[in-house]
Amino acid sequence: MSVINDFENPGYDYGDYLKTFVSISITDFETDSPGNKLNVGEKARFNVQVSNKGNLKMTNVVIQVTGTTYADVSTDGSTWGSSVNAPAISVNAHDIHKTIYFYLKAKVATDNAKDIVKIRVNSWDGDLPHLVHIHYPKSIASEISLNKEISATD
DSSP states (O other): OOOOOOTTOTTOOOHHHHHHHEEEEEEEEEESSSSSOOOTTOEEEEEEEEEEOSSSEEEEEEEEEEEOTTEEEESSSSSOBSEEEOOOEEEOTTEEEEOOOEEEEEOSOOSSOOOOEEEEEEEEEEEOHHHHSOOOOTTSOOOOOOOOOOOSOO
C-alpha cells in the first residue's frame, strides 16, 4: 500500500500550500491476520497523519480514502463503500495530527503489491492569524540606539 500525494494531478487544484508544506502518510496499520499480509475477505485499519510544516493553521481538513478494485473502505469497520471521508480535523501550523481510523476490506487478490486505497486531502480552510504572527527569539528584545557625539569638554 502506498500513499498518494496526488497534488500534481491536473484534476485537483490544491494550490501551492499543499504542494509545499503538507504531507500525508499512513500510520498504525494493523491487519486481522498476523503480519501485514492481507487475504481476500480480511480487514485492516489505519490512521492518516497530516503534517503541516507551513505557517497557516489548517481547519476543516477532510481526508478522503477511496477504495480500488482490490478493496472497499469504511470509517466504522462495518459499513463498506468505495469512498469515505473522515470527520474534519484542524492541524496547527508546524504540527502533525492523525485522523480517526479508516478500515479496508480486501476484495480481490493482487499478483503483487498494488495500490489498494488512495488517500488525499479532500478539502481544507486556511486560518491566517499564525501567518501574520511575527516569529522572533523571545530572549532578544527590540533594540534601538541613540547616536550622539560626546566631547571631552565643553
